[in-house]
Amino acid sequence: MNTKKAAIAILLSMIWISLSEFVRNEFLLKSFWVNHYTGMGIVFPSEPLNGVVWGVWALCFSIINYIVLRRFSFNQTIALSWIIGFVLMWLVIGNLGVLPMSILVYAIPLSILEVYVSVLIIYKIDKSI
Numbered sequence: 240m241n242t243k244k245a246a247i248a249i250l251l252s253m254i255w256i257s258l259s260e261f262v263r264n265e266f267l268l269k270s271f272w273v274n275h276y277t278g279m280g281i282v283f284p285s286e287p288l289n290g291v292v293w294g295v296w297a298l299c300f301s302i303i304n305y306i307v308l309r310r311f312s313f314n315q316t317i318a319l320s321w322i323i324g325f326v327l328m329w330l331v332i333g334n335l336g337v338l339p340m341s342i343l344v345y346a347i348p349l350s351i352l353e354v355y356v357s358v359l360i361i362y363k364i365d366k367s368i
Contacts, residue, residue, distance in 0.1 A: 241367055245305060248364035252301035252357045259353040260293055267349075268342050275339035300324045304357050305365075316358050317351070325350045
C-alpha cells in the first residue's frame with residue numbers, strides 16, 4: 240500500500256462526497272428538509288458546526304470506501320458502501336421521524352452516484368487496490 244496515494248485518494252474522495260452532500264442538501268433538497276422540520280415544530284439544523292460534522296462524516300465514509308475497496312470488487316464496494324453510508328443512516332433518521340420520505344426519490348439515485356464517483360476516485364488514484 241502506498242500511503243501517499245491512499246491519503247490523496249481518501250482526501251479527494253472526501254472532497255467529492257462533501258461537495259455532493261452540500262449541493263444535494265443545500266440546493267436540491269433543502270426545501271424538503273426545511274418544510275419537514277417546520278412541520279415538526281423544529282428548525283432544520285444548518286449551523287457551521289453541522290457542516291463540520293458532515294465533513295467528519297465525509298472523511299469517515301471515504302476511509303470506509305477505501306477499506307472496503309481493498310477487500311471487495313468495485314461493484315461490491317459500491318453496494319456495501321451505499322448500504323453502510325446511506326441505507327443505515329436513512330433507517331435511523333426515518334425511525335426518529337426526521338427523514339422527509341419524499342426526498343428518497345431524489346436521494347437514492349444521487350447517493351448511488353455519490354458512492355460510485357467516490358469509489359472511482361479511489362480506484363483511479365490508488366492503482367494498488
